[in-house]
Amino acid sequence: MISAVLFDFSGTLFRLEEDDSWFAGIKVDEQVVDGHVQAELMRRLTAPTGRSVDMNDEQYGNWMNRDLAPHLHREAYLHVLRESGVADHQAETLYELLIDPASWTAYPDTATVLAGLHRKGIPIAVVSNIAFDVRPAFAQLGVLDVVDEFVLSFEVGAVKPNSEIFQTALTALGVPAQDALMVGDSEEADGGARALGCRFALVDPLPTDQRPDGLIKALTSAGVAL
Numbered sequence: 278m279i280s281a282v283l284f285d286f287s288g289t290l291f292r293l294e295e296d297d298s299w300f301a302g303i304k305v306d307e308q309v310v311d312g313h314v315q316a317e318l319m320r321r322l323t324a325p326t327g328r329s330v331d332m333n334d335e336q337y338g339n340w341m342n343r344d345l346a347p348h349l350h351r352e353a354y355l356h357v358l359r360e361s362g363v364a365d366h367q368a369e370t371l372y373e374l375l376i377d378p379a380s381w382t383a384y385p386d387t388a389t390v391l392a393g394l395h396r397k398g399i400p401i402a403v404v405s406n407i408a409f410d411v412r413p414a415f416a417q418l419g420v421l422d423v424v425d426e427f428v429l430s431f432e433v434g435a436v437k438p439n440s441e442i443f444q445t446a447l448t449a450l451g452v453p454a455q456d457a458l459m460v461g462d463s464e465e466a467d468g469g470a471r472a473l474g475c476r477f478a479l480v481d482p483l484p485t486d487q488r489p490d491g492l493i494k495a496l497t498s499a500g501v502a503l
Contacts, residue, residue, distance in 0.1 A: 288482030438469020
């Protein structure tokens, strides 16, 4: 029986969905950003794994370790933007929006699922590869108090799929791995929880308006009814 649920943040509970105003006046390689270019920039910024642009060894090191320290995160993402043709000052502007929790949109069923698990007495941990504090996003949604633990890579010094970050969450919740479910959008990163014996449910990181009940379905498939 599932007695605790671990959730990824980006693409699982919340999604970074740009506003067209973000790109007002911004050019890529001296060309005005259109919808296609805008979508490609966002893909490069939100891809959880792999190289999205050309990188030398130092830049790749920053990219691989970006979620362990804010300064590495900043350097890594500014490089992606610059390599994509965005001017330095405009890259800085976009980066600040990227790391602002107010810029992130909750999936339609996020609040319902978190509150529902809390009512059932099932502890919750948010386990995220990230280099900034996401708690304000939960506070804005009104569900900060229902999340028992935030296990963020830059705070604990480990990134998914490293078992250490999942074990940190399980230990904090006081739950054995075999009784926990990890929900995330990355088979590679979030699926790493299975190495400890956790169950895993994959969700599709679709735009929020295209995934109204993905979390509910993920929990139901694992035998957790709200």
